[in-house]
Amino acid sequence: MQHLAWYLTLIFIGLLIVIFVSFIFSSKSGESYEEVARRDYRHRQKLFWLVIVAGVIISVTTLLPWPHSATTNPANEKVVQVVASQWHWELSQQQFHSGDAVKFEVTSKDVNHGFGIYDANMKMQAQVQAMPGYTNTLHYTFTKPGEYKVLCLEYCGLAHHNMTTTLTVLSAR
Amino acid sequence: MTTRTQSVTAQPRERLYLQLYIATTLAIFVLMMLAGVVMRAVQGTYIHMSPDWFYQIMTLHGAGMVGIAGLAGVSIMWYFLRRYVSLTPGLFLANLILFIIGVVMILGAILLGKFGGGWTFLYPLPAKSMGLWSHNAAAAYVGGLLVIGIGFLLFYLDVARALLAKYGSLGRALGVNQLISGRIDTDHPPTVVASTMVLIVNTIGTLAGAVILVLTLVNLYYPTMQIDALWAKNLIYFFGHVFINATIYMAVIAVYELLPKYTGRPWKVTRPFLAAWSASTLMVIIVYPHHLLMDMVMPDWMLVLGQVISYLSGIPVLLVTTYGALVQIHHAKVRWDTPAKFLILAVFGWAAGVVPAIIDGTIVVNQVMHNTLWVPGHFHFYLLLGMLPMVLGFLFHISRHENETTKDRSVGMGFWIFMVSALLFIFMFLYSGVMSVPRRWAEHLAAWIPYDQWAALFGLVVLLSMLFFTVKLLARLTHIRLEA
Ligand code: HEM
Numbered sequence A: 001m002q003h004l005a006w007y008l009t010l011i012f013i014g015l016l017i018v019i020f021v022s023f024i025f026s027s028k029s030g031e032s033y034e035e036v037a038r039r040d041y042r043h044r045q046k047l048f049w050l051v052i053v054a055g056v057i058i059s060v061t062t063l064l065p066w067p068h069s070a071t072t073n074p075a076n077e078k079v080v081q082v083v084a085s086q087w088h089w090e091l092s093q094q095q096f097h098s099g100d101a102v103k104f105e106v107t108s109k110d111v112n113h114g115f116g117i118y119d120a121n122m123k124m125q126a127q128v129q130a131m132p133g134y135t136n137t138l139h140y141t142f143t144k145p146g147e148y149k150v151l152c153l154e155y156c157g158l159a160h161h162n163m164t165t166t167l168t169v170l171s172a173r
Numbered sequence B: 001m002t003t004r005t006q007s008v009t010a011q012p013r014e015r016l017y018l019q020l021y022i023a024t025t026l027a028i029f030v031l032m033m034l035a036g037v038v039m040r041a042v043q044g045t046y047i048h049m050s051p052d053w054f055y056q057i058m059t060l061h062g063a064g065m066v067g068i069a070g071l072a073g074v075s076i077m078w079y080f081l082r083r084y085v086s087l088t089p090g091l092f093l094a095n096l097i098l099f100i101i102g103v104v105m106i107l108g109a110i111l112l113g114k115f116g117g118g119w120t121f122l123y124p125l126p127a128k129s130m131g132l133w134s135h136n137a138a139a140a141y142v143g144g145l146l147v148i149g150i151g152f153l154l155f156y157l158d159v160a161r162a163l164l165a166k167y168g169s170l171g172r173a174l175g176v177n178q179l180i181s182g183r184i185d186t187d188h189p190p191t192v193v194a195s196t197m198v199l200i201v202n203t204i205g206t207l208a209g210a211v212i213l214v215l216t217l218v219n220l221y222y223p224t225m226q227i228d229a230l231w232a233k234n235l236i237y238f239f240g241h242v243f244i245n246a247t248i249y250m251a252v253i254a255v256y257e258l259l260p261k262y263t264g265r266p267w268k269v270t271r272p273f274l275a276a277w278s279a280s281t282l283m284v285i286i287v288y289p290h291h292l293l294m295d296m297v298m299p300d301w302m303l304v305l306g307q308v309i310s311y312l313s314g315i316p317v318l319l320v321t322t323y324g325a326l327v328q329i330h331h332a333k334v335r336w337d338t339p340a341k342f343l344i345l346a347v348f349g350w351a352a353g354v355v356p357a358i359i360d361g362t363i364v365v366n367q368v369m370h371n372t373l374w375v376p377g378h379f380h381f382y383l384l385l386g387m388l389p390m391v392l393g394f395l396f397h398i399s400r401h402e403n404e405t406t407k408d409r410s411v412g413m414g415f416w417i418f419m420v421s422a423l424l425f426i427f428m429f430l431y432s433g434v435m436s437v438p439r440r441w442a443e444h445l446a447a448w449i450p451y452d453q454w455a456a457l458f459g460l461v462v463l464l465s466m467l468f469f470t471v472k473l474l475a476r477l478t479h480i481r482l483e484a
């Protein structure tokens, strides 16, 4: 997902750069404004509808199924309690097997924190906010064995960057 | 006293106020950039700094940049809006004075009181520092923001009075009546439309900010008065989102007013223009849940709203302002002086920033990008390469010599250096985000440090070019004209 975001960003910003540069290069000819405006604005309405249609398609495909819902039958999920506080994590369970579907119930004792799961290559897999007075649920399925890390992803004071812990994921049962 | 004589005698005084605004703007931008470079250099292990100081500097940079962007935006809006409606000079000055009082309080809180709760003062962190800063320090910070907010509200109140006096209703000033009747008055100034939008959204936003600031203040001294953490977060991000966006909507007035002077083409209101600004008025207000996409306790419909409105918000920026700016220069005969260059760069930076913003506004992406350096990546695009170049274009324009025809070659060079280094600096943020580097971390893992080091170098070049522009602009401060 991160790389998709990166390449899409590079493509669209690259496109914008090409458009800007070519328009800047055209800016010496001194044609009449009425003529240019009539020609250029003809395309705008089409572009508008194109964007709307693309937006609807992308919205529907990215929102269905609902991104925060469980991907497996909830009955098969392990429930893990996560309590954040300045500056450490308390988890009811820190050892899993590859293939385990987990429902993390995340809350905080003091300030806001962020529960971020990183895989063995330090690539972020999932996250949820840890908020005092509320319990946020995160559904996540471990797919590879290895040493996972939990990083704090909401600024919580002096030792925010040290608020980490380890999850051990063993090979599939 | 008639209005005419008033405007004649008021002229030098207003010019002096503007000069004070500009000097403050330039000084704070440079200092806050220095703070930014220091943060990147600390993360890159070029310099050593303990985490408490890193987070204090982070708080300073965030609050300082947001505040000064707001102040610079006000100066641009004031500069052009006063050509159409009659604004009160005293309130323009009052805003600056309150701003400076607020800045002093915030500096005291951070530098003396060691406050490091982040510029967003997310409840209940200001009250829970684990002994690092006192409640008084937190109160000085929160109070400082409140004083600054009051200054802005005073200014907007004056804008509201002036707009109502001339147009009768905010709907007419925004052009809603023209949209309904279908009769477009092409003489209705874009500046008035943009100013009305900013007035509406930022008054609501700043009031919401004032509410949560006061509640935070009360909670500091009466801890039994608790605030609901989710409500607090909603109020803070609503306020923060609206306020920072409003800085761009104020600054873009410089593009509408000044770009035509270099292209020789008019920038008039059209139906899509008015529709875009009316739609933006609503969208800026309801889009803020995209800051809470990882709060699963939020109602689902609000998160859907956050994603969908984020997408829609891109349309006015891309299809009205960016499109309009491109048609301004297409096959035109543009005088590519420094201001024109900065203004076009600004439109590019704003448009380009929309791309990573919208992508991150998608919930499935946000799940692995939220609170990584991707986020500062997208908003530095808007701010460092959008908002700031609007301000620089504006300042180089209004301070140019009456008959300036020769181009200052050193500024032209500075422009290219600034543009390239800022782009590289921003792309290091975005790339770090792709690599899952969290934002707001005082110390980075060894694998992330090379990105930080490159970013520190690029940031240093941005800082030096900004310092150079500042020296140039301060030297021209006496040339500033109110009618440029
Ligand atoms: C030389 C130019 C700049 C540099 C080197 C710089 C650097 C930074 C750094 C290192 C961070 C913290 C990143 C992290 O979370 O680890 C940051 C955050 C931020 N910057 Fe900048 N910045 C620059 C210009 C600007 C400008 C022009 C603005 C606004 C007008 C701005 C507004 C902000 C804001 C609002 C934050 C968020 C602070 C927070 O997370 O609490 N910056 N910047």
Ligand SMILES: [Cu+2]
Pocket: A112, A113, A114, A152, A153, A154, A155, A156, A157, A160, A161, A163
């Ligand atoms: Cu934290």
